[in-house]
Amino acid sequence: MAQPGRQAARAYYESVRRAFKRASREAGEFEQRLQIGEVRVKLRFAGPGLSAVLLPAFSPVLQSGSGPNDFEVELWDEATTGVGIPPPPWSLRDVIARGDIRTLSGGRIRAHVARGHRVLTMWDCERRRGIMWAADAHRLPYWLRAAPLRLVLHWGLSSPRRHLLHAGAVGDERSGALLVGPNGSGKSTTSLACVRGGLGYAGDDCVLLETEPSPRAISVYGTAKLSAPSVNLLPGLPARRPSPDDESKFIVDVARAWPRLMQRSVAISVVLLPQVTAGRVLLRPASAAQAFRALAPSTVLQHADESATGLALMSRLVRQIPAYTLELGSDIAAVGPAIRHLLEVSL
Amino acid sequence: MIHAPNIVYETLEGETIVIHLDTGNYYSLTGSGVEIWELLEEGGPIAQICAVLARRHARPESEISNTVESFIAGLEREGLVEAGDAPPNGLRAEAADPDRPWEPPKLECYDDMRDFLLVDPIHEVDQTGWPSRKTA
Numbered sequence A: 001m002a003q004p005g006r007q008a009a010r011a012y013y014e015s016v017r018r019a020f021k022r023a024s025r026e027a028g029e030f031e032q033r034l035q036i037g038e039v040r041v042k043l044r045f046a047g048p049g050l051s052a053v054l055l056p057a058f059s060p061v062l063q064s065g066s067g068p069n070d071f072e073v074e075l076w077d078e079a080t081t082g083v084g085i086p087p088p089p090w091s092l093r094d095v096i097a098r099g100d101i102r103t104l105s106g107g108r109i110r111a112h113v114a115r116g117h118r119v120l121t122m123w124d125c126e127r128r129r130g131i132m133w134a135a136d137a138h139r140l141p142y143w144l145r146a147a148p149l150r151l152v153l154h155w156g157l158s159s160p161r162r163h164l165l166h167a168g169a170v171g172d173e174r175s176g177a178l179l180v181g182p183n184g185s186g187k188s189t190t191s192l193a194c195v196r197g198g199l200g201y202a203g204d205d206c207v208l209l210e211t212e213p214s215p216r217a218i219s220v221y222g223t224a225k226l227s228a229p230s231v232n233l234l235p236g237l238p239a240r241r242p243s244p245d246d247e248s249k250f251i252v253d254v255a256r257a258w259p260r261l262m263q264r265s266v267a268i269s270v271v272l273l274p275q276v277t278a279g280r281v282l283l284r285p286a287s288a289a290q291a292f293r294a295l296a297p298s299t300v301l302q303h304a305d306e307s308a309t310g311l312a313l314m315s316r317l318v319r320q321i322p323a324y325t326l327e328l329g330s331d332i333a334a335v336g337p338a339i340r341h342l343l344e345v346s347l
Numbered sequence B: 001m002i003h004a005p006n007i008v009y010e011t012l013e014g015e016t017i018v019i020h021l022d023t024g025n026y027y028s029l030t031g032s033g034v035e036i037w038e039l040l041e042e043g044g045p046i047a048q049i050c051a052v053l054a055r056r057h058a059r060p061e062s063e064i065s066n067t068v069e070s071f072i073a074g075l076e077r078e079g080l081v082e083a084g085d086a087p088p089n090g091l092r093a094e095a096a097d098p099d100r101p102w103e104p105p106k107l108e109c110y111d112d113m114r115d116f117l118l119v120d121p122i123h124e125v126d127q128t129g130w131p132s133r134k135t136a
Helices: A004-027 A049-061 A142-146 A150-157 A187-196 A228-233 A288-302 A307-320 A332-346 B033-042 B046-056 B061-077
Strands: A029-036 A039-046 A071-077 A109-113 A119-124 A129-134 A162-165 A167-171 A176-180 A201-203 A207-210 A216-219 A223-227 A249-253 A265-267 A270-275 A282-286 A323-327 B007-012 B015-020 B026-030 B106-110
Touching: A004 A039, A004 A071, A004 A109, A004 A119, A004 A129, A029 A049, A039 A049, A039 A150, A049 A071, A049 A129, A049 A142, A071 A150, A119 A150, A129 A150, A142 A223, A142 A249, A150 A162, A162 A288, A162 A307, A167 A187, A167 A207, A167 A216, A167 A265, A176 A187, A176 A216, A176 A265, A176 A288, A176 A332, A187 A201, A187 A223, A187 A228, A187 A270, A187 A332, A201 A216, A207 A307, A223 A228, A228 A249, A270 A282, A270 A288, A270 A332, A288 A307, A288 A323, A288 B007, A288 B015, A288 B026, A307 B007, A323 A332, B007 B033, B015 B033, B026 B033, B033 B046, B033 B061, B046 B061, B061 B106
Parallel strands: A039 A071, A071 A129, A176 A270, A270 A323
Antiparallel strands: A029 A039, A109 A119, A119 A129, A162 A207, A167 A176, A167 A201, A207 A216, A216 A265, A223 A249, A282 A323, B007 B015, B015 B026, B026 B106
16 A cells, blocks of 8 residues: 555645646647657746756757657746646655655655755656746756756666766767766866867766766766856856856856867766866876765765665776876866877777 | 665775765775675674674684774764664674785765755755755
8 A cells, every 4th residue: 555645745746747737728838859868858848937047058968859758847937837836745844955855755756846946846757757846947046057957867867777977078989088076176177178178078067877888978968067266267268157146156058169079978988086286287096986986975965866776887887997086286278188198098 | 783774885996985865974984894884784783793703804802892893883973874683593604714804994984075965954944845045
């Protein structure tokens, strides 16, 4: 017999879906397809609010045409459709630290709220269908604009041979580098330094790992997120502030600024652990355990579901691929050539 | 003692990396900490774990028991293990292995992932359940 909490989760999920259908009737519906590696995703937007804000980040994976999908997501915002969600059934203590709603998750339904923002994301594991509702598309935080639907994509894309990673990737289909480390370690700075040096780009802090037939990083977003000090390190970047109120964060639309360097996927031939240092750029061999420590915790803590499968994939990857610490040094222009040389000798 | 439910872990190259999904802390277990962690997977009284390790490494139990107990107490303080049932048939006895020298267990904690878990569920959720940032 289903547990009462799980029945309540399904009932709430269905009531949120009915709200989406109402928003769709009242504000019109727009469909957009994505192709992420081999996976096809259908996004169904009710009203224009979220599509205008979320789709620019997906520019490298936008797909025209119709056909079967691996999963679909229904999205709308209340500000432009006038349709809200039913009163939240969770209470003060039900939302755990990552934003997961304890009382609505654990069975067929997953539910999550964005911290500090009125954004609800739900997923039906059986029907493979996601929902995203936001109070106001134009008040979404910068990370949801630069890397939208990360959680739904994690739920939909995870499999025994695929996992969304907290990592960047540069290079091309023959040879590439996976950039791993916690926030602030230099993944985005390194990615953009490589782009300025003419290397291909697949992402700065979120890529899809596919392990078969050989490890590769698949691009999900065409944007990169940078802090103000990183923008100062890379003068002349087409970086824009996502919000006039926040001077500390910037988004760079890599797909628009360097369309020829945008890669659908990158072969993973080395794993790099960037570290902000002074002096000159330096590569040093790192152990598989070091690489795992740099990659796994931040990936797992962003998406705790499916963590056992994800850990196994990440463990296999770091055992298979050589890893290096990358001391960035004070001459950022030297980083791209150093990585290019490493990738050439790794072929 | 047995592994706590809210953790995930992986062992590579003689190092076990344990991630606590609720606190965001992650841990490196090295030396005989890897073996102790494996024995804790089966569950069992600490005395049995000490006995297995003493036999395996051909050491007097009295020589290693304080270190092992202190290491497991550290794991418990960090919420990585908790009280659990002993395995019904006890831990498997092993012969001494001269190729596995005794190395004291080491536990290192990394807390640089706390940024991922900014919201305190008790103090940073409004009355309707929506998480909100704590005001300064």
